[in-house]
Amino acid sequence: xxxxxxxxxxFRSKTSKAMDRMEDPRETLDDNYEQQVKLLQQVRQAVxxxxxxxxxxxxxxxxxxxxYARLGAQAREAVVQGREDLARAALERxxxxxxxxxxxxxxxxxLQQQTAQLQDRERRLSEQIAAFRIEKETIKAxxxxxxxxxxxxxxxxxxxxxxxxxxxxxxxxRDRVAQMQARAQATDELLASGAxxxxxxxxxxxxxxQLSVIAAQAEVERQLEAMRGGGSPDVTGSERRGGPDAWLSxxxx
Numbered sequence: 001x002x003x004x005x006x007x008x009x010x011f012r013s014k015t016s017k018a019m020d021r022m023e024d025p026r027e028t029l030d031d032n033y034e035q036q037v038k039l040l041q042q043v044r045q046a047v048x049x050x051x052x053x054x055x056x057x058x059x060x061x062x063x064x065x066x067x068y069a070r071l072g073a074q075a076r077e078a079v080v081q082g083r084e085d086l087a088r089a090a091l092e093r094x095x096x097x098x099x100x101x102x103x104x105x106x107x108x109x110x111l112q113q114q115t116a117q118l119q120d121r122e123r124r125l126s127e128q129i130a131a132f133r134i135e136k137e138t139i140k141a142x143x144x145x146x147x148x149x150x151x152x153x154x155x156x157x158x159x160x161x162x163x164x165x166x167x168x169x170x171x172x173x174r175d176r177v178a179q180m181q182a183r184a185q186a187t188d189e190l191l192a193s194g195a196x197x198x199x200x201x202x203x204x205x206x207x208x209x210q211l212s213v214i215a216a217q218a219e220v221e222r223q224l225e226a227m228r229g230g231g232s233p234d235v236t237g238s239e240r241r242g243g244p245d246a247w248l249s250x251x252x253x
Contacts, residue, residue: 004097004222016221019209023142025143026139026140026143027125029136029139029140032132032136033129033132033133033136034162036125036128036129036132039125040063040122040125040126042092043118043120043122043125046118047115047118047119047122050111050114050115050118052114054108054111054115057104057107057108057111058108060104061101061105063103064097064100064101064104066100067097068094068098069095071090071093071094071097072090072093074086074090074093075090075091075094076089078090152237156162159205
């Protein structure tokens with residue numbers, strides 16, 4: 001594989017990992033949920049605004065209704081008083097007011113219908129958001145568990161891939177131990193043969209060691225000579241008596 005192809009492969013791998021981090025479904029679901037909640041808040045605000053407008057029209061209609069009734073009473077009173085001109089003016093005003101009330105009634109009916117539609121949409125959207133929230137949390141929990149499983153599996157796979165390195169390290173450690181043991185044995189033999197000087201021993205220790213060997217050989221020869229003459233090696237009184245403390249007199253003759 002050329003260097004260019006290798007660089008492309010590495011770039012695609014890193015880009016894929018970066019995209020995976022950017023396209024985390026948990027964050028996407030949370031963003032969608034927040035958007036739906038904002039939309040629900042807007043619908044509820046619209047319901048409140050329409051309800052407020054309908055209430056204003058309702059109050060205005062009540063005021064017009066009271067005026068309409070008052071003009072009717074005034075027209076009747078004017079007829080009783082013989083003032084048909086006043087009765088006619090009251091009825092004319094009442095007729096104009098009736099047209100205004102009719103328009104107000106149309107607006108009130110439209111707002112009432114709009115309020116019902118918005119309330120129905122609010123109810124459906126609330127149910128949809130509640131169901132989406134449950135589904136969102138379920139998906140997030142499943143994704144989190146799967147992600148943890150993937151990381152655990154990757155960790156196990158990484159450990160399995162390093163077993164060869166661990167075995168190589170053990171082999172090298174065993175080789176170093178064997179080399180050190182061989183070196184220790186060799187230095188022991190060199191010290192014993194005198195090829196290496198033991199700096200920790202006292203001065204003239206080699207002479208004393210050789211004299212001790214000569215004295216021990218002379219003692220052995222003396223005891224052999226005594227045995228050839230029919231005698232026996234030196235035996236102490238404790239040895240003759242025996243007992244548990246006889247060893248204390250060995251070499252004390």
